[in-house]
Amino acid sequence: MKASLCRKLTNLVAIASVVAAAVAAGPPTTASATTGGCQLGNQAGAIKHVIYLQFDNTHYMRDRPDVASDLQQMPHLLNFLTSNGTLFTNDHTILISHTAGGIVSTQTGLYPDRHGLGVSNSYFYFPPSKTPAFSSAFKYWTDLVDDNTGVNDPLSNMITDGQKTTPAPWVPFTRTGCDFGAVSLANIELENTGTGPFGDMSEAFGTGSPEWNAAVASNAAPSGTAARAKALTDYVGIAVHCAQGGGICTQNAQNVANSRADQLPDEPGSYLGYLALYGAKYVNPAINNGSACVSNTEGQPVTDPFGQCGFPGFDGAFAKNTLGYLAQMQESGIPITWGYISDAHDNHTSAFPAPFNPNFPRASGPGEADYVGQLKAYDDAFAAFFNRLKADGIDQSNTLFMVTVDEGDQFAGGIGIPQTDGTLGYRHANCSWTTAPACPSNQVGEVNLNLRLKVPAGSPTFSVHSDSAPTFYVNGQPDRTDPTLRKLERDLFGLNSIDPYVSTDPGPVFVQMADPIAEKALHFVTTDPARTPSFTGFADPNYFLTAANTGPSCGSNPCIDYHFAWSHGDMQPVIANTWMGLVGPGIQKGGIDSTTWTDHTNVRPTMLAALGLHDDYVLDGRVLIEALTTQATPQSLIAHRETLRRLGDVYEQVNAPFGEFGLSTLTASSNAIKSGSAADDSNYTNVENQIGSLAGERDALAAQIRTALNAAAFDGAPLNEQQAKDWINQAQGLIDQAKQLAASS
Incomplete structure (x- = not known):
């Protein structure tokens, strides 16, 4: 209690001193004064603005051969x-492949074991009682795992090396004098209206x-009312992290006060000494000449479901709303703007915080009218956005x-029936059966199965993060070799059911x-041991x-729930494979590159290299020299370019969750887990020990490679070509050993 009170008093003193200093210094009077200090170093100052857009579950590949893909239906983008x-x-997500973890890997250039969200969009952890406790992965950047009391797990939700809070992605920008605006992205704005000791409202x-x-x-x-939505609308989902010296936060007296x-x-x-504006209540007037509202790309105010100006809700982050906000931020002099766009394949009618509707939100199928209409609206929004920016x-x-995009999806559904409008x-209704499928051919919805009701009597008590890739947390946090846990794994692996x-x-x-x-080899074991799943x-x-x-x-066990039909979290290629586009000074005009293997962690280092900025930590990702022109490529990356390309390729295959090494260790672990018996579990022990040994060697090698790649990209340190070739051989050797183990286990 004393520590908590001391922290709050310290925060209040810090706020007062920073604002007082800003007032004493005198606010800038124009937007140009706010942006004039923003120095982006590469390309001889050609880059003046940065716009990063993060889609949710939006596809480059077709989900049905006869239906154009999401991107094909947005031709302006x-x-x-x-x-x-x-x-x-040929981009890839991370494991577990969900929105929070995927977005944060893109934002930070780190795999989940180094940014904290090994399991998302929620997870369980083991408090001192060893009975699994629930936590959301969506929290503001500095929030704790246990944000109710801070006792059951006092570590940061966003946790990195040394159990410290993960470095924040806006810092290089604000330190160089750039205001940084964000809309609806994971954990860089307030995520909730919690008023407990460590809730977002209390902390901010x-x-x-x-x-x-x-x-x-x-x-x-009351739930489903304008009053209930008001705090979310006013304070959540929108923020400006202000530049060193105050930026837009000190542009006028109102902004200083807010x-x-x-x-x-x-x-x-x-x-120390930095300021932020949290929520539309304070951001809107700062970016729109004192107005309480900001307009979308159609010229209408962005509102919540009750018509209140402000944050429309995370499911309401439609292209027109997010792009309207980013354009307004840019026009107000905020040069760095990041935003999230909701998926188009779900019908978000009556989405939270709207009043409850048992029929909505719900999933739509490929080519369905509301899905097609949503993509058309998104395309129109991009056309308006690009025209507005150009003006x-x-x-x-x-x-x-x-x-x-954060990740791909598996469409859980049948074949749509052609309609007169093309x-x-x-069919949008639940579907149940007992021994045989009884669903129509155009059924839509995930196959829901309750595992607790399928395991044998006497199985240990467990909780799961519900998913197509569920993580299991067994009460008591037993060791992975515990006989009862091992039996549960084998029982579940042997489970059969009907997928209609x-x-x-x-x-x-x-x-x-x-x-x-294997979870550690796949980068979703963090430095907080309380969060490690018993198995996945x-x-x-x-x-x-x-x-x-x-x-x-939805009925029987299993049954189909029509509300949800786009499955991710899993490891299949349709989920793992994503896309990423780059445009701007120093970026190659390469059209479609379907051959370069990349993943989310490479976005940040490539962006920073193009901007002439750097982080104060070593990134897991690499600079995609395939994306940069020669003039934009750091000089130390130009020398030995072909060796560097080969090193980058093999580094990803040995280190990325969806690289060859990771997938081979997953296969080997799967074979080991389903083997053995209570009388003899020696194969499991032997194979997992080999995985652990290989992963340890991989981690040591990957640390050397990423350190060298970061030094070459951001510190001008030349790459030792002979050392790089040795690393290439070592990495390939580990990949080959992992493949052999997968084949022989």
Whole structure:
């Protein structure tokens, strides 16, 4: 209690001193004064603006052969990327492949074991009682795992090496004098209206503040009302992290009054004296001449479902809303703007915080009318966005554009029936059966299966992060070799059920499985041991697997729930494979690049290299020299370019979760887990020990390679060609050993 009180008093003193200093210094009077200090070093100052767009579950590849893909149905975006830059279509996500973890890997250039979100969008952890406790992965950057009391797990949700809070992605920009605006992206704006000791409202504004009191009142209002939504609308999902010296936060007296300390106590090199604007209530007037509203690309105010100006909700981050906000931020003099765009394949009618509707939100199938209409609206929004920016003098000649997606999806559904308007029709109703499928051919929805009701009596008690790739947390946190845990793994791996989209006969529910040794090899074991899952299953991706005491709610066990049909989290190529586009000064006009193997962690180092900036930590990703012109490539990366390219390729195959090494260790772990018996588990022990040994060698080698690649990219350190060739051989040797182990296990 004393430590908590001391922290709050320290925060209040810091806020007061920073604001007082800003007032004493005198605010700038124009937008140009706000942006004039923003120095982006590469390309001789050609890059003046940065726009990063993060889609949710939006596809380059077709989900049905006869239906154009998401990007094909947004030609204004697709043509912009392929005509002016390079669209990488052999990009990959991370494991577990969900929104929070995928976005944060893109934002930070780190794999989940080094940014903290090994499992998302929520996870369990083991408190001192060893009974699994729930936590959301979506929290503000500095929040704790246990953000209710801080006792059950006092470590940061975003945790990195040394159990410190992961370095924040906006820091290199604000340190170089650039304001940084964000809309709806993971954990860089407030994520909730929590008013507990460590809730977002308490941390940002302070317990007892007017904002905190407003959130208390809003949270107490009836669900599905404007009053209940008000705090979310006002304070969540939108933020500006202001430049060193104050930036837009000190542009006028109102902004000074609305600013709060931007606190990053673990940031390398310190981060004192910085300010931020949290929420539309304070961002909107700062970027729109004092107005309480910001307009979308159609010229209409961005509102919540009740017509209140402000954050529209995470499911309401439609292209027109996010792009409208980013354009307004750029026009107000904020040169760095990052934004999230909701998926188009779900019908977000009545999405939170709207009143409950049992029929919506719900999934749509490929080619369905509302899905097609949503993509058309997205394409129109991009056309308006690019035209508006061009009129502002913001285009590919002076702006770095980065556009990507968090992960792919498996469509769990049948074949749509052609409609008279050229779209496809699907059945939107739950479907139950007992021994044989009884669903129509155009059924849509994930196959829900409750695992708790399928395991043998006497199995240990466990919780799962419900998913097509569920992570299991067994009560008591037993060692991975515990006989009862091992029996549970074998029982689950042997589970068969009917997936009506595949066969009328029962088939295996799980296709792969990983214990903590393999989880570590796949980069989702963090430095917080309380969060490590007992094991993880990777299922047939049509499934959504739960472990409640009753259910599923759609009927029999299993049954189809039509509300959700786009499955991810899993390890199949349709989920793993993503895309990433780059446009701007120094970016190759390469059109579509379908051969370069890349993943989310490479976006940040490539962006920083193009901008002449650097982080104060070693990135897991590499600079994609395939994306940069020779003039934009750091000089130390030009020498020995071919060796560097080979090193980058093999580094990813040995280190990335979806690289050859990672997938081979997953196969080996799966074979080991389903082997053995209570009487003899020697094969499991032997194989997992070999995986652990190989992963240890891999980690040591990857650390050397990434350190050298970072030094070459950002410190001008020349790459030793002979050393690089030795690393290439070592990495290939580890890949070959992992493949051999997978084949022989």
